[in-house]
Amino acid sequence: MKKIKSRALRPGHTLGLAMPASPVKKEALDKAIAVIENLGFHTQLARRFEKNNPHFLAGDISSRVGELHQLFVDPEVDGILCLRGGYGTPGLLPHLDYSLIAKHPKLLIGYSDITALHIALQQNSKMITLHGPMAATDLLEAPPFTVEHFLQSLRAESWPQRLVNPEHYPMKTLVHGMATGILTGGNLSVLVGLMGTPFEIDTRGKVLFLEDVGEEPYRVDRALTQLALAGKLDEAAGFILGTCKDCTSTAYPQGENVLAVCERILAPYGKPTIYNVQAGHGDFQLTLPLGAGTRVDATNKHIDILESVVI
Known part of the structure; x- marks a missing residue:
């Protein structure tokens, strides 16, 4: 099986911020953007943020699937970092265009509920993805060990x-x-x-x-x-x-x-x-x-x- 590998990510690149599962609050989003930008990256959203979303999902299936598709195909986005997990990612799996994603490979980073995306992209798009900290939860108060290994993992020189x-x-x-x-x-x-x-x-x-x-x-x-x-x-x-x-x-x-x-x-x-x-x-x-x-x-x-x- 030939694997599809994505481009390494370094300061100066743009991370698309995704919400495939549960929503984040505006305060957490603002803090996440500040943290990511302090690490040297630019950030980009693929859809309008719902400030007072009362639901346990960060939008309907079409908006969350569309967000992922847009972030993968957008040439200005270099990698995709999930804002949080929670619940709801498995519902997206039948609606994703795995051929489209494979044609625009980018590192996808997250864990917890994002596990569903990792498995689907690994098995359907033959991609390597990163099980790692998320922007609006872990990285807000992450210890240096977590941040440093996260950054090392984005760079080509850290592997094997x-x-x-x-x-x-x-x-x-x-x-x-x-x-x-x-x-x-x-x-x-x-x-x-x-x-x-x-x-x-x-x-x-x-x-x-x-x-x-x-x-x-x-x-x-x-x-x-x-x-x-x-x-x-x-x-x-x-x-x-x-x-x-x-x-x-x-x-x-x-x-x-x-x-x-x-x-x-x-x-x-x-x-x-x-x-x-x-x-x-x-x-x-x-x-x-x-x-x-x-x-x-x-x-x-x-x-x-x-x-x-x-x-």
């Missing part, structure tokens, strides 16, 4: 590279061994929501990354069990477990925590597995190139991106 957690947050081994494959995955709940659709994740021979937020351990169990029953865990080459923020149990405080659930369900597959990787809904965030060739050396706790992510 070894992913390294911030100091005092060591990666840990759940299952020893080494595996190589295309990096895929994202938010566990979103991935499970795509099962049984034309956009369900393809894990065959791939390194599967998983993270989540605000889920009880029993819900993580349910989601992993669904992936297991669908054969997605057996087909994967290895696993990377990111952060699971606010996933301690209130319903069963004396029961298993999320790590114990992951160990019970994933370890029997015997596939190389690293956990405590600082990517996802945590205070620190690595930016991950979904769609890129990746090697997981769980024994030595190393994750290596094996190819250039951008051109």
Whole structure:
């Protein structure tokens, strides 16, 4: 499969700001624009901002799809940075023109609900995308580690590279061994929501990354069990477990925590597995190139991106 790679992004380039899921408030948008411009980028919106949007979606499907199409084809826009996640991205997937997007490749950056876009663009447009911090949420108060790795990830000279957690947050081994494959995955709940659709994740021979937020351990169990029953865990080459923020149990405080659930369900597959990787809904965030060739050396706790992510 020939991958489509996008142009590297550097200060002076223009980032199109997208809202494929939930809306942002005007105050957050203004702050996001200021932060991005302080990093040296220009910003651009593709549609009129709804100042007092009372809904849980940032517009109807046609306006959100049109926004993405316009940002991809606009020659003045160099990359696309999502303002936030929330809810609503999966509803766009049947309406996107994947051939059009593939003809105008640009880095798309985001995570959480944006996982749906990552999977669809990887599998339908053969693109590499970035699982990384978003403009109106994470980047507003991101620690230097998150910002620096985000900027490094946009630049061609940062790849290939070894992913390294911030100091005092060591990666840990759940299952020893080494595996190589295309990096895929994202938010566990979103991935499970795509099962049984034309956009369900393809894990065959791939390194599967998983993270989540605000889920009880029993819900993580349910989601992993669904992936297991669908054969997605057996087909994967290895696993990377990111952060699971606010996933301690209130319903069963004396029961298993999320790590114990992951160990019970994933370890029997015997596939190389690293956990405590600082990517996802945590205070620190690595930016991950979904769609890129990746090697997981769980024994030595190393994750290596094996190819250039951008051109």
